[in-house]
Amino acid sequence: MVKPTSITNNIRTLRFMAGEMTQAELAEKVGLTRQTIIAIEQGRYSPSLEAAFKIAQTLGVGLEEVFQYSPQAPKQ
């Protein structure tokens, strides 16, 4: 039922590497709801460019370390 997406991400891993940051903390810092962070992690939503940059900045890494684009990528 989940829509397949070509964008994958490492947010879950990077959250743990950033002091075990919770989804709620990340959501608050980037100005999204926790449900949206969950949807992004599960590949059910591709964030706007601005939100993607904010997530990368909050996690202290570059954009390409957080998000990867691969047209043939299997859904998460």
Next chain:
Amino acid sequence: MSNIIDIVAQVCGTAKPSHDSKKNETKMSYLERTYYGVLAVTVACFGWYFIDVFASTDLATADIREFTSRIWIMFGIYVVLVIVMAIATHVFDADAEDEFDERDSQIDMYAERICSYFQATALFGILILVMYQFNAFVVAHVMLAAIVFTTILGLAVRLYLYRRGV
């Protein structure tokens, strides 16, 4: 069956926290629960009205003026139920997130766009009914049915997109 029970528990805000992270992650937002509530209220309220009216009315001779008070009462009940349901949803879940972000806007936009096609089609249909001089009862109820249908469709599309993703 367990999926239906999960949905009902989540809509009511009585779902128990699970140690399974996947289950916790799919917890509904306040908006999603509100949409389920409004959908239930819409189907119940207008469903009751249409069944009640069409079961006891001869469409060819019906006079809309006989139904005016019933329509206003139904709208009143609907608005009150939606407000009560929205407040109850908030009260039963103190941790509810009622913020609206870019994902909610995008889902809203998709749902509104799909509904707009049906609204345009319904308007055209109503125009035809008026041109062929159908009585006011039929025209009014086709209008009402179109409003109810697009409301239900909009809510269903939103709920589908929240689960499936956009």
